[in-house]
Amino acid sequence: MLDPGFHHDLMDLAESLIEGVGDREPDHAEMARGAGTAYYAMFHAAARVISDVLIGDDPASRPNRAWVEFYRGLDHGVANTACDRAKKFPFPPEIQKFAEDFVTLQVARHALDYDGADVVANMEGKL
Numbered sequence: 001m002l003d004p005g006f007h008h009d010l011m012d013l014a015e016s017l018i019e020g021v022g023d024r025e026p027d028h029a030e031m032a033r034g035a036g037t038a039y040y041a042m043f044h045a046a047a048r049v050i051s052d053v054l055i056g057d058d059p060a061s062r063p064n065r066a067w068v069e070f071y072r073g074l075d076h077g078v079a080n081t082a083c084d085r086a087k088k089f090p091f092p093p094e095i096q097k098f099a100e101d102f103v104t105l106q107v108a109r110h111a112l113d114y115d116g117a118d119v120v121a122n123m124e125g126k127l
Helices: 006-019 028-055 064-073 076-088 093-114 118-123
Strands: none
Touching: 006 028, 028 064, 028 076, 028 093, 076 093
């Protein structure tokens, strides 16, 4: 079972990668890993919330096998589509922001991993 703070740890790691070391700007690899790690932090946060709401947030009183199946069953594409569509509905601002950031980070992760170093300059301030 994952530590309940796993997504927070991933986000802390992502921030340290994206910030660089000392006065040095992060290189392409650090930006790519930082964006990917931030995206996965959000993905794990979404998976945990969904599983906790649907199955239960108390490990002592929930069917853990069902919780794990829901947690592991979240699909990246479906999650991205749902987050992209969230802007069309009157969700609270916190949910709108999460959904927007989720889509932005997935796009950034793909761009940094697959489109090369020229993408790094365009990511400035977006991560």
